[in-house]
Every structure is written in structure tokens, then in C-alpha cells.
Amino acid sequence: KAGVTQTPRYLIKTRGQQVTLSCSPISGHRSVSWYQQTPGQGLQFLFEYFSETQRNKGNFPGRFSGRQFSNSRSEMNVSTLELGDSALYLCASSLDRELDTQYFGPGTRLTVL
């Protein structure tokens, strides 16, 4: 089975712009979670989608949003970018069972200038 894929792998934006990141889960996986990883804060949960519905959300401002499509692919959007949004954004997928094992994609490295 192919793993989790994320596009693009690298992105450079300037402050105030917006960005959309994409994630394709492992075939058959219906849950997609997003995480932000920075040197200072480590890995932090952003949100989780299942069957096109946001099921859980972390403590991030409303500038961070996401959605999931009927084929389980997911996108996350960050509006009005700030320097502090520079991070590795990771998506993870799992089967639809609660508490199931999550498998991570390679991540998107976002740099905000």
C-alpha cells in the first residue's frame, strides 16, 4: 500500500499571504489528522477529520482551517500567515476505528518570510 502523501513538500510564503496544504491518506483510511511541528513547541495537534467532518480541534487560532473530501483527501489552509507559522506540517491517517494507529506523511515544510 502506498503511504500518506503530502503536497507540496516545501513552500515559501510571505507574511499576510495564505497557503493550502494537501494530504492523501493511506488507501482505506478515513481519518486524517494534522499536526504542526516547531523546534520550540514540538508536535502539536491541529485538527482531525473523519467522513468530511471535523471531529476534534486543537488550540490554534481560526486562521488555521481544514476540510476533508469524500475520497478522504484533506486540505488545511492557513490565512494571513505570520512568521511564527513557519513549521513542518504533518498529516497522519488512520482507519476509522477510535484510537487507531496513525501513520504520518513526509510533511510540508512551510517557511514564512
Next chain:
Amino acid sequence: QKEVEQNSGPLSVPEGAIASLNCTYSDQGSQSFFWYRQYSGKSPELIMFIYSNGDKEDGRFTAQLNKASQYVSLLIRDSQPSDSATYLCAVNGFSGGYNKLIFGAGTRLAVHP
């Protein structure tokens, strides 16, 4: 108090030795526990998961869980230089937290020849 705590290290062990990585968590409702390995610049890679009290072995890796003490550990036997990485402890199943992994800050392991 952080929800998931790990010693940041670095933990330095000689090749062939046993590396012992520890993690404590605060939420008694936690249901499942994961160890991920992350090489510099890469995404987290699942090593093991454990749900029940006791030990779980997979090759050179053994995960140990003690829910009463809210403690989970990872032992790596016959450590190799290729095991040098950051090891992330993750906990799932917080109240209402479907597929919401809470990560520790990670322990950096260095295996020297």
C-alpha cells in the same frame, strides 16, 4: 505540568547496549500509547504501540506500560548507530480526543560505535 513528559536527552549509549527511554503522562483516561522515531528532517515513523499493561516485544524493541503509575517506556536492545534519532512518546484517548495524539517533546538518542 505537561501532559506527556520525556527527558529531552541526549541519551548516549555505546553500540550493542540497551537504551531505555521513558515517558510519563498526566491523563488517567489515556487509552493507547505509541512510540515514534524521527530522524532529523524526516517525519515520525511508528515503532510500536501498546494498549495493555505489561510488556510488548517486537524484535529489538520492547514497550512497557504501567497505567497505575502513568508510565510508558521503550527499551532498545543491541543498540545500533542507525538507532540514533529522536524518540517521541505519544498518547491517545484523552477525554473526547478521537485520534488526537498528544506528544512528548522527544528524547534524543545517540548510539556511538
